[in-house]
Amino acid sequence: MRAFADLLDRLIYTRSRNAKLALIGTYLRETPDPDRGWAIAALTGDLDLPAVKSAAIRALITERTDPVLFAMSRDFVGDTAETVALLWPEPPPGSVTDADPLTLDTVVTRLRSLSRSDAPRALAAMLDRLESDERFALLKLATGGLRVGVSARLAKTALAQAFGLDVDAVEEVWHGLAPPYTELFDWAEGRAEQPHAADLPVFRPFxxxxxxxxxxxxxxxxxxxxxxxxxxxxxxxxxxxxxxxxxxxxxxxxxxxxxxxxxxxxxxxxxxxxxxxxxxxxxxxxxxxxxxxxxxxxxxxxxxxxxxxxxxxxxxxxxxxxxxxxxxxxxxxxxxxxxxxxxxxxxxxxxxxxxxxxxxxxxxxxxxxxxxxxxxxxxxxxxxxxxxxxxxxxxxxxxxxxxxxxRDPLVADCVLMYAQRGSGKRSSFYSDYTFGCWTADPAQGGELLPVGKAYSGFTDAELKDLDRFVRQHTINRFGPVREVEKTLVFEVAFDSIHASKRHKSGVAMRFPRISRIRLDKPAAEADHIATLLKWVS
The missing domain is CATH 3.30.470.30 (DNA ligase/mRNA capping enzyme)
Incomplete structure (x- = not known):
C-alpha cells in the first residue's frame, strides 16, 4: 500500500498533465504484478469492491472516536475518506513491521472475497496496520472514489507512454480484459503478443x-x-x-x-x-x-x-x-x-x-x-x-x-440562495451554489424559488470572494449547506430549460454555469420564473 499511497498523494498535489503521466508511468514500470494491475483498474474506475459501503466506514469510525467530532471534522474537511484516515487511531508502536506490509493484491483479493457483513471487520483490521496516508489510499480504493485529477483516458495514456504502446491500441483491447490485466502487461513488456478481441463486443474509442x-x-x-x-x-x-x-x-x-x-x-x-x-x-x-x-x-x-x-x-x-x-x-x-x-x-x-x-x-x-x-x-x-x-x-x-x-447559451439573472462545500481541492470552500428567480415582483410579495445549481464558470479569485460572502452572510445552516442572505446576483448561462414536476419552481436548467457575478444589480431586479418559462422547449 505504501507505493500506491505515495502515488495518490503526489497526484493530488500535481497540476501538470505531463507530470501526472510521468508519475503514473514510473509507478507502473517499477511496481510488480498484480499490484500495478489493481492500481490502474482503480485509476480508470474499473475496480469494484461492492462489499464496502460508505455507511459501514462511517459506522467504523464512530465506534473509535466521538461521533460529534467526526461529524464536525467531516464538515470541515469535506471528504469522508480523508477525515476517517486522519481520525483513525494510530497503530500501537511495534505492531506494524516492514516484514509484513499490506500489498494492493492482498487488500483487493481479501475485500473481493467477503460479504457486506464481513467486509467492515476486515477493513478495520487493515486500517489498524496502516499510517494515515495509506489509510486514505485504502479507503479511496475501497469506495471507488479516488478523485485525484486523473481521468480513465489519462491513466491509459500513461500506461501506453510508459511502455511505448499506442494508446488507441490499449483502448481497443481494454474492455476485452479484466483486472489485474496480466495479459496487458505481458504485451507491454514484450512477453506476449498484443491481445485481440475480434470475437468480443469491445469498446472502440470515439x-x-x-x-x-x-x-x-x-x-x-x-x-x-x-x-x-x-x-x-x-x-x-x-x-x-x-x-x-x-x-x-x-x-x-x-x-x-x-x-x-x-x-x-x-x-x-x-x-x-x-x-x-x-x-x-x-x-x-x-x-x-x-x-x-x-x-x-x-x-x-x-x-x-x-x-x-x-x-x-x-x-x-x-x-x-x-x-x-x-x-x-x-x-x-x-x-x-x-x-x-x-x-x-x-x-x-x-x-x-x-x-x-x-x-x-x-x-x-x-x-x-x-x-x-x-x-x-x-x-x-x-x-x-x-x-x-x-x-x-x-x-x-x-x-x-x-x-x-x-447554439448560443441562454442567460438569466438569478439570486444566490444556498451554498455547499465542494469536494477534493474545493473541500475547504463553499463552491456549489443554488440560485433562484422570483415568482413575482418582490415588492408585491414575490418569493424566490430555486431554478438551478452550478459549481463552475468562476475564477479561483472569484471563488475566494464567493466563499467569503457565504461565510459572512449565512442566515441558516442545514448540515453541510448554508442559506445566505438573498442579496447576491449571478448571471447564469445555460443551454436550455425544461418543465419539471420535481422542482418547486417548475423548471430545470440544462448545464447551468455562472457567467458573471452581478455586484451592480440589486436582487429585486433579478429575473422572474415567468421569463424562464418562455424559454421552456
Missing part, C-alpha cells in the same frame, strides 16, 4: 470534435448535421452478443435493454441515445423528429434495473451518426462520405422504432447554416456538427476534422 470558435468552414469540404442533446453511445454486435457503451467506455447495456435487444446486425455504430417524445414523464416536449429533451432521458440514466413502466414512459432509441464496422469489415480508415453511404445502406436493416439516421442539414453556404443554427431552439437540439467529408474515423480530437458548433 472520434471527438473541437469547438468551432468564431471560425468559418467551407461546406464544400464539410458536411453539417444536428448535434442532438442526448448521450453519445456506441453499439457493438459481434459473436452473437450486443453491448452498448457510453462515451467514457462504460457498459450501459443493462440500463437500455430494449436498445440492445433490437440491435442484432453484426457491426459497430456510433450515435446519440435519446428518448421518444410520447411518454408520460415531465418535460417530454418532442421535436419534429420524435426526440424528447435531455430531461426526459435523465429518467433512464444510471439505473441498473428498468421497470416496465419506465420502458413504456421513456422509450429509448438511437439516432445514428457513423459506422465503424460493417460486419467484420473495419471502415474507420475510409473517408466520412464513404462511411455515410455505408451507414445509409445499413440503417434500413435495423428496427425503425429503435434506430434512425441523423439527417444532414441542407445549407447553400456557411452564412445560411449560421442562420439555420440561430433558429434552432428545439429541446433536443444542442447545436451543429461539422464533419470534414474526407475524414477517417480516428480516436480522440484531431484538429480540422470534426467541429461542434453549439
Amino acid at each position: 472520434m471527438l470534435a473541437h469547438p468551432l470558435d468564431d471560425g468559418v468552414v467551407d461546406l464544400a469540404d464539410y458536411a453539417a448535421e444536428w448535434k442532438w442533446d442526448g448521450i453519445r453511445v456506441q453499439l457493438v454486435h459481434v459473436g452473437g452478443e450486443t453491448r452498448l457503451y457510453s462515451r467514457a467506455g462504460d457498459d450501459i447495456t443493462a440500463a437500455f435493454p430494449e436498445v440492445a435487444a433490437a440491435f442484432r446486425t453484426p457491426g459497430v455504430l456510433d450515435g446519440e441515445l435519446l428518448v421518444r417524445g410520447q411518454g408520460q414523464g415531465d418535460a417530454l416536449h418532442a421535436d419534429d423528429t420524435g426526440a424528447a429533451s435531455f430531461n426526459a432521458l435523465q429518467q433512464r440514466l444510471g439505473r441498473k434495473l428498468v421497470s416496465k413502466a419506465m420502458l413504456a414512459d421513456y422509450p429509448a432509441f438511437v439516432r445514428l451518426y457513423d459506422i465503424l464496422f460493417d460486419g467484420a469489415e473495419d471502415l474507420r480508415e475510409r473517408p466520412w462520405h464513404e462511411r455515410r453511404a455505408r451507414l445509409e445502406t445499413f440503417v434500413p436493416r435495423l428496427d425503425p422504432t429503435t434506430f434512425d439516421l441523423s439527417r444532414l442539414i441542407d445549407a447553400a453556404d456557411f452564412a445560411e447554416l449560421a442562420n439555420i443554427r440561430s433558429r434552432a431552439r428545439d429541446s433536443a437540439i444542442e447545436g451543429v456538427m461539422l464533419k470534414r467529408r474526407d475524414s477517417p474515423y480516428v480516436a480522440g480530437r484531431r484538429v480540422g476534422l470534426w467541429y461542434k458548433w453549439k
Whole structure:
C-alpha cells in the first residue's frame, strides 16, 4: 500500500498533465504484478469492491472516536475518506513491521472475497496496520472514489507512454480484459503478443470534435448535421452478443435493454441515445423528429434495473451518426462520405422504432447554416456538427476534422440562495451554489424559488470572494449547506430549460454555469420564473 499511497498523494498535489503521466508511468514500470494491475483498474474506475459501503466506514469510525467530532471534522474537511484516515487511531508502536506490509493484491483479493457483513471487520483490521496516508489510499480504493485529477483516458495514456504502446491500441483491447490485466502487461513488456478481441463486443474509442470558435468552414469540404442533446453511445454486435457503451467506455447495456435487444446486425455504430417524445414523464416536449429533451432521458440514466413502466414512459432509441464496422469489415480508415453511404445502406436493416439516421442539414453556404443554427431552439437540439467529408474515423480530437458548433447559451439573472462545500481541492470552500428567480415582483410579495445549481464558470479569485460572502452572510445552516442572505446576483448561462414536476419552481436548467457575478444589480431586479418559462422547449 505504501507505493500506491505515495502515488495518490503526489497526484493530488500535481497540476501538470505531463507530470501526472510521468508519475503514473514510473509507478507502473517499477511496481510488480498484480499490484500495478489493481492500481490502474482503480485509476480508470474499473475496480469494484461492492462489499464496502460508505455507511459501514462511517459506522467504523464512530465506534473509535466521538461521533460529534467526526461529524464536525467531516464538515470541515469535506471528504469522508480523508477525515476517517486522519481520525483513525494510530497503530500501537511495534505492531506494524516492514516484514509484513499490506500489498494492493492482498487488500483487493481479501475485500473481493467477503460479504457486506464481513467486509467492515476486515477493513478495520487493515486500517489498524496502516499510517494515515495509506489509510486514505485504502479507503479511496475501497469506495471507488479516488478523485485525484486523473481521468480513465489519462491513466491509459500513461500506461501506453510508459511502455511505448499506442494508446488507441490499449483502448481497443481494454474492455476485452479484466483486472489485474496480466495479459496487458505481458504485451507491454514484450512477453506476449498484443491481445485481440475480434470475437468480443469491445469498446472502440470515439472520434471527438473541437469547438468551432468564431471560425468559418467551407461546406464544400464539410458536411453539417444536428448535434442532438442526448448521450453519445456506441453499439457493438459481434459473436452473437450486443453491448452498448457510453462515451467514457462504460457498459450501459443493462440500463437500455430494449436498445440492445433490437440491435442484432453484426457491426459497430456510433450515435446519440435519446428518448421518444410520447411518454408520460415531465418535460417530454418532442421535436419534429420524435426526440424528447435531455430531461426526459435523465429518467433512464444510471439505473441498473428498468421497470416496465419506465420502458413504456421513456422509450429509448438511437439516432445514428457513423459506422465503424460493417460486419467484420473495419471502415474507420475510409473517408466520412464513404462511411455515410455505408451507414445509409445499413440503417434500413435495423428496427425503425429503435434506430434512425441523423439527417444532414441542407445549407447553400456557411452564412445560411449560421442562420439555420440561430433558429434552432428545439429541446433536443444542442447545436451543429461539422464533419470534414474526407475524414477517417480516428480516436480522440484531431484538429480540422470534426467541429461542434453549439447554439448560443441562454442567460438569466438569478439570486444566490444556498451554498455547499465542494469536494477534493474545493473541500475547504463553499463552491456549489443554488440560485433562484422570483415568482413575482418582490415588492408585491414575490418569493424566490430555486431554478438551478452550478459549481463552475468562476475564477479561483472569484471563488475566494464567493466563499467569503457565504461565510459572512449565512442566515441558516442545514448540515453541510448554508442559506445566505438573498442579496447576491449571478448571471447564469445555460443551454436550455425544461418543465419539471420535481422542482418547486417548475423548471430545470440544462448545464447551468455562472457567467458573471452581478455586484451592480440589486436582487429585486433579478429575473422572474415567468421569463424562464418562455424559454421552456
